[in-house]
Amino acid sequence: MHAFDVLGDPVRRRVLELLSTGEQTSGTITETIREEFGITQPAVSQHLRVLREAGFATVRPEGARRLYAVNADPLRDVDDWLNHFRAFWTPHLDALETEIARGRRQRRLHDERSSP
Amino acid sequence: MHAFDVLGDPVRRRVLELLSTGEQTSGTITETIREEFGITQPAVSQHLRVLREAGFATVRPEGARRLYAVNADPLRDVDDWLNHFRAFWTPHLDALETEIARGRRQRRLHDERSSP
DNA sequence: GGCTTATATAAGCGCTTCCTGATACGATCG
DNA sequence: CGATCGTATCAGGAAGCGCTTATATAAGCC
Numbered sequence: 001m002h003a004f005d006v007l008g009d010p011v012r013r014r015v016l017e018l019l020s021t022g023e024q025t026s027g028t029i030t031e032t033i034r035e036e037f038g039i040t041q042p043a044v045s046q047h048l049r050v051l052r053e054a055g056f057a058t059v060r061p062e063g064a065r066r067l068y069a070v071n072a073d074p075l076r077d078v079d080d081w082l083n084h085f086r087a088f089w090t091p092h093l094d095a096l097e098t099e100i101a102r103g104r105r106q107r108r109l110h111d112e113r114s115s116p
Numbered sequence: 117m118h119a120f121d122v123l124g125d126p127v128r129r130r131v132l133e134l135l136s137t138g139e140q141t142s143g144t145i146t147e148t149i150r151e152e153f154g155i156t157q158p159a160v161s162q163h164l165r166v167l168r169e170a171g172f173a174t175v176r177p178e179g180a181r182r183l184y185a186v187n188a189d190p191l192r193d194v195d196d197w198l199n200h201f202r203a204f205w206t207p208h209l210d211a212l213e214t215e216i217a218r219g220r221r222q223r224r225l226h227d228e229r230s231s232p
Numbered sequence: 233g234g235c236t237t238a239t240a241t242a243a244g245c246g247c248t249t250c251c252t253g254a255t256a257c258g259a260t261c262g
Numbered sequence: 263c264g265a266t267c268g269t270a271t272c273a274g275g276a277a278g279c280g281c282t283t284a285t286a287t288a289a290g291c292c
Contacts, residue, residue, distance in 0.1 A: 008124035009250085013197070020200045026269060043251055045270055064259040064268050072204030079205075081129070082195050084136045088188030089195075125280080142239060159281055161240055180238045180289040234292090241286070248279080256271070262264090 003074045006054045011037055011047050016056060019070040026066045119190045122170045127153055127163050132172060135186040142182045 007013055011033060018029055030044040048068060051057040055074050060067045123129055127149060134145055146160040164184060167173040171190050176183045 002124070002126065004120060004123045004129065007120040008118070010118065011250095013120065017200055027267095030269085039250090040252060041269075042253080042271080046250075049270080066269065070201065070204065072201050075198060075201045076205050078194070079198050079202075082191060082198075084133055085186065085188050085191045086195075088186065089192050127280090143237095146239090155280085156282065157238095158240080158242095158283085162280075165240080182239065235290100236292100237288100237290075239287085239289105242284085244283095245281085246279105247281100249277085251276085252274090254272085257269090258267105259269105260265100260267075262266100 003054065003056075003078050006050060006056055006074070007078070009047065009050075011039065011044070012051055012056075015044075015047060015051060015068075016070060016075075019057065019068055023060075023067045023069045026068060029068060119170065119172075119194055122166060122172060122190070123194070125163065125166075127155070127160070128167055128172075131160075131163060131167060131184075132186060132191075135173065135184055139176075139183045139185045142184060145184060 007016075014033065014036065015029055018024055018032060026045070026048060029048070030041050033039065033044050033047075034041070048057065048059075051068075052059060055071055057068050058071050060069070123132075130149065130152065131145055134140055134148060142161070142164060145164070146157050149155065149160050149163075150157070164173065167184075168175060171187055173184050174187050176185070
């Protein structure tokens with residue numbers, strides 16, 4: 001499943017937002033989503049599965065609980081895809097800014113190559 | 117239809133990539149997509165409709181042809197949503213870079229307010 | 233005007249997605 | 263150990279999406 005398909009669902013986007021501030025238990029996520037969207041626990045669990053399998057989230061068991069955390073890699077892919085269009089909203093991307101962006105991208109590629 | 121739903125389809129993402137380098141005729145878009153994805157002209161036309169209606173593309177008639185162009189506004193929204201997660205891949209977002217980003221965002225908000 | 237080209241719309245169908253209710257399963261606690 | 267808690271999985275159904283074929287509409291050309 002492609003990154004954008006995963007992000008196509010509002011519940012999954014919201015879960016990622018919740019996780020953006022730190023680890024959360026499946027239970028607390030479920031409770032928040034249940035309040036906001038009115039869906040059941042299995043529904044939330046299935047969304048968590050999609051996020052896991054698409055690499056947007058990682059899980060860590062702690063006793064009976066499961067602690068979910070964001071994995072930002074696929075989100076970086078989305079960010080990279082947007083590079084095709086950044087010129088449209090930053091027409092005067094000046095030299096300094098370009099250099100920062102270029103350096104960051106390079107660093108990232110380097111990191112990926114050196115960490116299997 | 118939400119921005120991410122629109123981007124969930126690979127054909128539509130590809131169309132936007134094609135348009136990122138400038139205006140294109142419905143016909144040339146259709147031809148490229150037909151080669152790459154093996155779908156028919158009506159299928160492409162329906163995708164163009166989705167892009168139009170979701171505000172990702174604008175059309176301009178020129179005789180019998182229709183010239184499509186990117187409208188980047190919804191893509192900026194996507195970019196903004198990613199701000200929730202930028203800290204994950206730029207942990208040492210330094211002061212200068214932060215300032216650039218902040219300034220850009222502010223400029224954008226200002227632009228929106230002053231252009232009805 | 234009639235034919236062709238360029239593009240959009242309509243109708244219908246198969247597939248996927250997301251949901252619910254029921255259930256499984258491991259951890260915890262008495 | 264049995265009951266309960268926390269979470270995941272399964273089966274099935276409704277709705278939506280994307281595709282195709284057929285058709286409409288408007289422009290260009292003879």
